[in-house]
Structures are given as C-alpha cells and as structure tokens.
Amino acid sequence: MRTRVKICGITRKQDVVDATTAGADAIGLVFYEPSPRYVTPASARELISAVPPFVSATGLFVNPDVEYVNEVLKQVPLDLLQFHGDETPAFCSSFGVRWIKAVRVRQSSDIENAFRDYRKASGLLVDAWDPDRYGGTGQAFNWSLIPDYRPLPLILAGGLASDNVSGAVKQVRPWAVDVSGGVESSKGIKDVEKITDFINEVHRVDETD
C-alpha cells in the first residue's frame, strides 16, 4: 500500500507548489490563531487556488466556535476538516464536511477510546501529547503504543522528518503521515529540500519493504 503524505501548516503559495510537485497527497492550513502557521480565510483561499486536481486541502482547527468554522467554510473550499482540540464527535460531524480527529497520545487507551468515540471520522490522526500545546510540537511519541486494530485509517503525526519517517512507516504502517515542523526552515516557512527528502523517503519505504 502507498502511504499518503500530508504537508501541514502551509502559509506560502510557493510551499503549496513545492509540496504538490514533490508528490504530497494533501496540504494542511491552520485556522488556529495562536499558531505561528495561522492563515486567514482570505489567504487560505488564495493558497488553495494553487492546489492541483486530486490533491486535497485540509483545514486544521483547535476548539473553534461553530460560527468560525462555518465562516471559514463559506470562504475557503476545504475538502476535509482536522479537529486538533477537545471537540466532541457531534461537533465534528455538524458541518456536513468530511473530518478527521487528532488525538494526543499518552497511552494506548487514548487511541482505542478515540477509535470508539469518533467512529464517524474519516480517519484518526495520532500526535504527541504535550501539557501546554495542542499540536505542532515537533515531538514524536512512543509508536509502540499504537494498536494493530484500526477501525479507521490511521494518520501518524508528531515530530516526523526525513530522518525518522522511514522507521515510522516500517513500524506503524499508517494510512498516511502528516508533517509540519520537520519540513520547515523556520516556523510556517517550508523548505523545498526537506519536503522532497521527506516524501522520497516515504515512497522509498513503500517500494522496498
């Protein structure tokens, strides 16, 4: 199976072009103001105009108001919503748009419970737990906590970069990997070489193992 790749936290049109040219299956835009990767709906709309056909655009939110998500959806043609906070299953399902739920992992039961509670999601994203931040920490977690039984597609995130993603894919065999900080030169600024190395590594493992 080919492991899908999402490059998240894009803030510049050139980074959309670099990511999709390198073979990204999805890009992510952060609609969470405290993040250094935050984009306004107007700039997100402009960024998405550079996304080619058959590549999807995901909008990342952290504990947003209903009104804010609806306002973003009115202005920005998103294919998928990514909820990275403490949103309930009912909240996530209320927008009529496909969505994934992020879970910050401290123990296996965090993932098992999320699979049970968020079963209407299109996928479950697993990320490192941090006491102060909801994500984008650049920290990996103990991948052996991830159970083999996965009722939904599993997306692996957290501290991935070109030097650890092949090991991650071999060990976890996720549906997709999601990276932000590991392909940046500074916060919110992607690096074309890091993106290309990252995606090539994923494809290399897919083809060889």
Ligand SMILES: O=C(O)c1ccccc1N[C@@H]1O[C@H](COP(=O)(O)O)[C@@H](O)[C@H]1O
């Ligand atoms: O990128 C952010 O600033 C962010 C803020 C709040 C929640 C999630 C955020 N990013 C997502 O976190 C994971 C892991 O990121 P990293 O590769 O460790 O930097 C990923 O899905 C990011 O999109």
